[in-house]
Amino acid sequence: MSETLILSKRWGKPDSASLASYRADGGYGALDKAMGADPAAIVDEVKKSNLRGRGGAGFATGLKWTFLPKDVRPRYLTVNADESEPGTFKDRYIIEHDPHMLIEGIALTCYALDIHLAYVYIRGEFAKQARILEQAIQEARDAGILGPRLLGKKDFPLDIHVHRGAGAYICGEESALLESLEGKKGYPRLKPPFPAVVGLWGKPTIINNVETIANVPWIVANGGAAFAALGVGKSGGTRLFGVSGHVNRPGVYEKPVHYNLKKLIMEDAGGIVGGRKLKAVIPGGSSAPVLAAHEIDISLEFDAVKAAGSMSGSGGVIVFDESVCLVRALARIAKFYAEESCGQCTPCREGTSWMEGILEKIEHGHATAADVEKLEQVAGNIAGNTICALGDAAAMPVQSFLKKFKPEFLRHVEAHRCPMGESGWGLDQSSRDALVGAVRY
């Protein structure tokens, strides 16, 4: 079976981040092609491509673009490179190894949507990636690709700026991102209005994930239909799946959107470390409901994972082997959401800390069965009652771990301690050291 690579095909080539290398491989050819066409044709191709957002929600990209009001100017593009969902580590590779692909995607998107200023919002911890991207943007300016004339040809001014965050997961949420970009703390806004209508500085703004935008040059070069054909149903193309945890070859794998999850883990990522048994998998970043070992023989396509009771989300697959205490794992996830809640809504602010506390109690054997019930109740009271989706993101793991692995919680309660004891994270040092990185560029 021949596999088409769109996003990762140039990774690992020497100097792949440079303009010269990108050009030598045909880079900016799609932009060149588009200069001769009607901007609306790009939007049509993206619609035809069935590209769905790679940032988590899987919303149809072409459709989102059509939500821009017809005659309000200026309008902005904001590329989401916040990449802070635990288990997600793919966008940074695009930026590190092929930043010009992203820049060409931004240029095409801006041209298609009549946008003249774009910001890439990148998490503050990605200092190296921000430098690489800034350097690539400067190269593109120096070469006249950006600036007053797009690709030096078209009278279409365009500039791109990198805006670094400073450590806050919530700024990946699109409206919090805009607040942060405006120079404020990252408090999500009530929606509607959606950013496409009222966005950055109150102006229409398209927000897309890095990986989403990086697909646009290929779509323009090869046609939307070809991209759609790589996928299945209403979901086109390939995706970057990040596999982490207890597999022999953790790393980023580019596969068709509907690739099989079991195959990804057992074959591509080399199966479970030390020949141990698989216990559980989170298929789409820490907020996605957990799957038990017997539930992973599924397609990773957004709707298919949803049908299986979880979410393909950001494509971050986290693998737990049998040595892991799932109460401990969930307690750690709950701590994350408690730390990262912006504190605006009471159910989220109070509920996430409450859940963290109960889980700590269960893990250390200080809880009763009533606490386990309480945990379920608290999660239920957060879900659907908050301004942004962080509340749901915090509740879903708790609800799903309880649904699938409740006996393990009750065993903690009965034994008054963690049955796994000290070793509850599995993987001793020597087997950890034996791990080989799969996609180490």
Place this chain on the structure above:
Amino acid sequence: MTNPASVGAVEELPREKVEHFDRELAGILNRYPPDRKAAAMIPALRLGQEIFGYLSPAVQRLAAERLGTSPARAEEVATFYVMFHTEPPARHVVEVCTNVSCCLTGGERIFEHLKKKLELANGQSTRDGRITLREVECLGSCGTAPAMLVDEEMHERLTIQKVDQIVGGLK
């Protein structure tokens, strides 16, 4: 709470450092529309932290003044984001990820090791002002876990030995 009106006058800050700040800020402001200067709050505070060491009330006030916004806004931002220090940190900041993928590959053990070795609790600094140790949330290094940041430089695929080497090398 400190009253921003009574402490942290910009005049307290060393003049040449303020000039340095102003020169660099001018470049940063080019990235935002002229009537949207306040958008530069995060980069301005990062710059302030670089130049002055940490975000004292005076540095926050400086950023606010230059961006044409209120000191309260600067304080709000300085305290919201974890990469900002409103108290002086040690010379080096070591931040270990203990989120799920890192813990599955030894992150918690690394953090415990460093706590013991440096005799610090989370967030504390060594008495000689050499290292501030912090536990942080996911660094986006899940595939190359476990990971830590040292002064904003990422170190990945850590082992205890590697950590000892890196931390031992900090002066």
